[in-house]
Amino acid sequence: MAGDNTSLGDLAGRYAAALLDLADERKALDEVAGDLQQLRSLIAESADLRRLLTSPIYSRAQQSKAVAAILDKAGLGELTRRFVLVVASNSRLFALSAMIEGYLTELARRRGEITAEVTSARNLSDGQQAALLNALRSTVGDKVQLDLTVDPALIGGLIVKVGSRMVDSSLRSKLQRLQLAMKGVG
The missing domain is CATH 3.30.429 (Macrophage Migration Inhibitory Factor)
Incomplete structure (x- = not known):
């Protein structure tokens, strides 16, 4: 099947595009961009968080619960929070950093x-x-x-x-x- 041979960039791009469309519909492009920049900083600063996102050792439920606690503590907006939790429930947290970069890059490209x-x-x-x-x-x-x-x-x-x-x-x-x-x- 063609869908089985999906690269990380394609996967992250699809998720980033979906989030961009949702944020655009809700007039929250800048809010989501700010949330994602904050989340990107958290990921960059914490080796434990990077391990949580990429390690196959943690179950989907463990990752979702841990990520939900982190998002609550960080005070991210509802759209960003729900997006990340969907990514977690789909076992795609390993691509979250690429999704963040994809969103921010596409938003910047659209704005010139x-x-x-x-x-x-x-x-x-x-x-x-x-x-x-x-x-x-x-x-x-x-x-x-x-x-x-x-x-x-x-x-x-x-x-x-x-x-x-x-x-x-x-x-x-x-x-x-x-x-x-x-x-x-x-």
Whole structure:
């Protein structure tokens, strides 16, 4: 059967599209997007939560009960809560992160927004974020959103990825290039 050979992206895309349609009908696109961003942060911060979502050890009932408690504690909206519980009851929690990304990506695409993935060695101040956002807007257009992550291994500088373009001005990369250049000298 054709449905048996479904990839994770197709599965997550279908669920994300369904949630997007429901949120659009209820005029709750931004509310759901905020909930999903909060949920994405919770997943990123907790190895235990990631384990709960992906481990086949937990039964459907155990996962549903645990996820319901987490959603209640996080204070997510009713539509997002019901969506995640349906995902849990269908034993699809392993794809929840991909569903979240699918929803946020499609919402941004519909709005004509571009997301710039920015990795820095330390948290950027509000002023630094504003300056970076202004520089990106002058380059790629007005509807730019920043997706900030911190990677102390960069030592300093930034890595900025917009679409298929990437600018790596991190100190780590500069040191690696210098090391390669010095190896070739000897």
